[in-house]
Amino acid sequence: MSLDQIVDGLSEVSCDVLVIGGGTAGPMAALKAKLKNPKANVVLLEKANVKRSGAISMGMDGLNNAVIPGYATPEQYTKEITIANDGIVDQKAVYKYAQNCYSIIEELDSFGIRFLKNENGDYAVKKVHHIGTYVLPMPNGETVKKALYRQLRRARILISNRYMATRLLKSADGRIAGAISVNTRTAEMLVIKAKAVILCMGAAGRLGLPTSGYMFGTYENAANSGDGYSMAYHAGAALANLECYQINPLIKDYNGPACAYVAGPFGAFTANNEGSRFIECDYWSGQMMLEFYNELLSGKGPVFLQLKHLHPDTISEIESTLHKVERPTRGLFQQGRGVDYRSESIEMHISEIGFCSGHSASGVFVDDNARTTVPGLYAAGDMASVPHNYMLGAFTNGSVAGLDAMEFADNHDFAEFDAADVASERDRVMAPTKREDGIPPNQIEYKTRRLVNDYLQPPKVTRKYELGMRRLAEAREDMQERMIARNAHELLRALEVQSIMDCADMAVHASLYREESRWGLYHWRTDFPEKDNENWFCHTLLSKQDGKMTSEKRAVEPYIVPIADDEKDLYDKQRIRATA
Amino acid sequence: MPLASYQTSVPVVVDDAKCIADKGCTVCVDVCPLDVLRISDMTNKAYMAYDECWYCMPCEADCPTGAVTVNIPYLLR
Numbered sequence: 001m002s003l004d005q006i007v008d009g010l011s012e013v014s015c016d017v018l019v020i021g022g023g024t025a026g027p028m029a030a031l032k033a034k035l036k037n038p039k040a041n042v043v044l045l046e047k048a049n050v051k052r053s054g055a056i057s058m059g060m061d062g063l064n065n066a067v068i069p070g071y072a073t074p075e076q077y078t079k080e081i082t083i084a085n086d087g088i089v090d091q092k093a094v095y096k097y098a099q100n101c102y103s104i105i106e107e108l109d110s111f112g113i114r115f116l117k118n119e120n121g122d123y124a125v126k127k128v129h130h131i132g133t134y135v136l137p138m139p140n141g142e143t144v145k146k147a148l149y150r151q152l153r154r155a156r157i158l159i160s161n162r163y164m165a166t167r168l169l170k171s172a173d174g175r176i177a178g179a180i181s182v183n184t185r186t187a188e189m190l191v192i193k194a195k196a197v198i199l200c201m202g203a204a205g206r207l208g209l210p211t212s213g214y215m216f217g218t219y220e221n222a223a224n225s226g227d228g229y230s231m232a233y234h235a236g237a238a239l240a241n242l243e244c245y246q247i248n249p250l251i252k253d254y255n256g257p258a259c260a261y262v263a264g265p266f267g268a269f270t271a272n273n274e275g276s277r278f279i280e281c282d283y284w285s286g287q288m289m290l291e292f293y294n295e296l297l298s299g300k301g302p303v304f305l306q307l308k309h310l311h312p313d314t315i316s317e318i319e320s321t322l323h324k325v326e327r328p329t330r331g332l333f334q335q336g337r338g339v340d341y342r343s344e345s346i347e348m349h350i351s352e353i354g355f356c357s358g359h360s361a362s363g364v365f366v367d368d369n370a371r372t373t374v375p376g377l378y379a380a381g382d383m384a385s386v387p388h389n390y391m392l393g394a395f396t397n398g399s400v401a402g403l404d405a406m407e408f409a410d411n412h413d414f415a416e417f418d419a420a421d422v423a424s425e426r427d428r429v430m431a432p433t434k435r436e437d438g439i440p441p442n443q444i445e446y447k448t449r450r451l452v453n454d455y456l457q458p459p460k461v462t463r464k465y466e467l468g469m470r471r472l473a474e475a476r477e478d479m480q481e482r483m484i485a486r487n488a489h490e491l492l493r494a495l496e497v498q499s500i501m502d503c504a505d506m507a508v509h510a511s512l513y514r515e516e517s518r519w520g521l522y523h524w525r526t527d528f529p530e531k532d533n534e535n536w537f538c539h540t541l542l543s544k545q546d547g548k549m550t551s552e553k554r555a556v557e558p559y560i561v562p563i564a565d566d567e568k569d570l571y572d573k574q575r576i577r578a579t580a
Numbered sequence: 581m582p583l584a585s586y587q588t589s590v591p592v593v594v595d596d597a598k599c600i601a602d603k604g605c606t607v608c609v610d611v612c613p614l615d616v617l618r619i620s621d622m623t624n625k626a627y628m629a630y631d632e633c634w635y636c637m638p639c640e641a642d643c644p645t646g647a648v649t650v651n652i653p654y655l656l657r
Binding site: 003004047048051052053054057058161162184185210212213214215216217218221223224253254256327328329332333336337437438439440489492493 | 581582583610611612613614615618619620629630632633635636637638641642651652653655656657
């Protein structure tokens with residue numbers, strides 16, 4: 001029988017801790033859970049293949065947020081992220097990350113992942129952020145996934161590749177009971193009972209449509225279609241600050257990082273078409289993105305990353321990193337366009353929107369133990385709400401989630417779920433395969449994401465959002481009533497579109513709820529152009545209540561690292577002031 | 581509504597002379613994050629079955645015989 005042919009089947013397995021998503025946070029969560037209780041069964045479920053899945057499929061060029069003794073303190077880092085995220089931060093989780101991340105670096109080092117050291121043998125940390133110094137290059141960053149995979153095999157984690165989780169199961173009293181998944185190559189369904197579940201399913205990176213028109217030409221790994229956000233929503237978990245979109249400054253058309261974090265410490269900078277700097281700091285924040293946007297529209301665009309003023313040896317060094325790690329086809333792309341960094345600057349552009357707490361703050365709400373609002377359900381990495389946490393945050397918070405989830409599993413038995421939930425989910429999943437005639441998933445996806453660009457891309461205009469909501473509702477009706485999938489691979493895409501549609505709806509709802517502007521470009525509402533600390537210095541939590549999408553305010557927890565009044569707006573002063 | 585097939589020039593190219601999928605190798609198919617590569621029933625060689633590419637490179641990097649080449653998808657080239 002050939003691959004992709006649909007098989008009607010349903011089986012059930014059980015485990016103590018189920019980790020969904022084998023990218024960055026997931027492998028670390030699974031590893032920590034298993035090492036905490038080696039007798040327990042830990043299953044790592046992955047839509048692709050753990051060997052090469054997720055944001056770090058081809059490795060990573062460095063740590064963007066390393067808090068290393070001698071260079072930075074947890075207090076400094078917590079302060080910087082609080083200011084960068086416009087104050088809307090529960091500092092406890094950020095502080096805990098900042099305290100723990102150094103031990104995770106040492107652990108990664110013991111796995112064989114090397115970090116740049118200077119002649120004295122100290123970590124060679126670089127400054128990219130506005131205030132502190134946290135960027136640590138990884139000379140063999142292309143080996144990250146291989147090193148992790150070795151650890152998973154050694155610890156005997158049970159890995160199930162090519163299974164896409166679609167819904168979570170809960171007991172009548174609201175506790176997590178497991179998950180339902182579907183094989184992406186046969187469409188056979190698998191129910192996994194679990195005492196605790198950890199969601200590590202990455203960003204919602206396929207939300208907006210890249211300007212190239214190529215649906216998979218996204219910044220995030222295009223497999224990250226927001227399935228985790230959608231599943232958490234349908235399970236009744238709260239999602240935080242979804243209106244704080246992810247929008248990145250990227251290589252135009254290629255849609256990958258240029259990358260200022262790598263090149264900046266060597267002297268590269270973001271320039272306008274006059275070759276002048278216009279932003280103080282290349283660290284990605286909403287405030288920085290707003291200045292980037294303003295420059296593009298000012299007549300001084302396009303915007304470039306400029307390296308050509310650097311020494312040729314320096315450029316070669318930067319090139320060897322950019323063209324080997326994270327997105328190695330950058331070299332091929334520039335070569336195809338005849339761009340040599342020695343003579344020409346790299347044309348940059350603004351990306352489409354997405355959700356990703358790894359860079360901004362839009363994620364499933366978690367506390368400092370990575371617990372969501374559903375008992376027994378955890379989240380870590382790009383989809384959990386700890387802001388600006390990048391790869392090292394995914395590892396560190398994945399570790400926190402793994403340890404706490406195993407403790408939960410040790411103290412609870414399996415929760416009972418209703419068999420009817422499995423039956424109705426099976427009907428929903430298989431529905432596109434039962435129709436003879438209809439619209440293929442790629443057309444529904446293209447239209448949905450094109451609507452996201454047309455109506456949801458900031459600046460956010462209330463009237464546009466209202467129209468966007470109507471158009472999306474029409475696309476949703478087509479998706480639910482008319483979408484067809486003729487083989488298992490198309491069914492995978494059909495299920496992903498449903499996640500994308502859920503994320504689009506959540507983006508609209510969350511954005512309309514917060515009636516102010518905050519986080520620079522990420523949540524710039526033209527009808528409410530000012531920051532309104534009196535009414536909106538709070539998180540917003542979105543959740544499904546009685547079947548309806550609902551938003552509410554949640555107070556920011558009292559700071560543990562105080563921020564002085566004259567520090568609060570440091571990230572608002574991104575534009576370089578003209579000097580007389 | 582009837583469906584039409586849509587022509588597209590795919591970014592991942594496999595050199596059949598070097599590909600050893602006919603000997604049982606499935607490395608590129610296994611590692612692809614978007615699951616777009618398949619082994620042809622006719623040639624028993626790997627090929628790109630779906631034009632849904634993140635131009636990320638595991639297929640090329642992990643191929644044991646150097647048979648796979650990732651190009652930039654035409655629309656963003």
